[in-house]
Amino acid sequence: MSQDENIVWHTQTVSREKKQVHKGHKPVLLWYTGLSGSGKSTIANAVESKLFELGCHTYLLDGDNVRMGLNKGLTFSDEDRIENIRRISEVAKLFVDAGLIVSTAFISPFATDRAQARSIMAKGEFIEVFIDTPIEVCESRDPKGLYKKARAGEIPNFTGISSAFDVPISPEIHVKTAQQSIEQSVEQIIQYLKEKEVIKL
Ligand SMILES: Nc1ncnc2c1ncn2[C@@H]1O[C@H](COP(=O)(O)OS(=O)(=O)O)[C@@H](OP(=O)(O)O)[C@H]1O
Ligand SMILES: Nc1ncnc2c1ncn2[C@@H]1O[C@H](COP(=O)(O)OP(=O)(O)O)[C@@H](O)[C@H]1O
DSSP, rough: OOOGGGGOOOOOOOOHHHHHHHSSOOOOEEEEEEEEEESSHHHHHHHHHHHHHHTEEEEEEEHHHHHHHTTTTOOOSSHHHHHHHHHHHHHHHOOOOOOOOOOOOOOOOHHHHHHHHHHHHHHTTEEEEEEOOOOHHHHHHHSSSSSHHHHHHHHOOBTTTTTTOOHHHHOEEEETTSSOOHHHHHHHHHHHHHHHHHHHH
16 A cells, blocks of 8 residues: 555645735736746846735745755756756745745746646646747846856856756746846736736726
């Protein structure tokens, strides 16, 4: 007999509906995806600040920070990236269950893993935000100097250079940072949340 047979799901007394009324907004997951240097972290932080100002209850799971804790030790091999995203999506789901507007800012390069993250969320709760920035622009920004190192062959499996990035086919929100300012991108995302009645007007 496998151990799983002895594990039983508990229904919680404080329901999602009760939490939603308490928080004053719907819980959702804003799943940012894009190349390194595309602007995921910058935009996710700015959107979270705006939501916080509006009185929303939020939580941001951000790339490097999670790899220093929960996912310490995972590499950038395909296998470890898959595990990285699997754990992040499960943690994000818990925070959404708690009633928060959760943001995750990870490259999350593989479409199958993003689809898997979507599949564990309730309908409408997973909002894919594609931070679409051409690699030449990311490389010219190079905020951490990683592209320079990757081009010099000092970082193996670097996304966009020696590791794949599957372009999202139909993201809920498509942000083109080479054509719009950070403020315009924030406005675009906040506007979407208002239209979908995640937050009130
Ligand atoms: N090989 C390689 N490829 C891509 N990125 C690398 C690599 N090595 C280190 N870094 C730094 O790690 C950050 C990406 O981590 P993620 O957890 O978001 O990656 S992934 O979703 O598992 O693909 C990424 O952060 P962002 O620039 O914020 O995207 C980089 O700072
Ligand atoms: N229009 C823009 N939108 C987002 N970021 C921009 C824009 N123009 C310049 N940047 C800069 O690009 C960099 C993006 O870095 P970051 O947010 O860390 O990206 P990522 O988290 O995707 O690696 C930041 O230094 C940011 O200030």
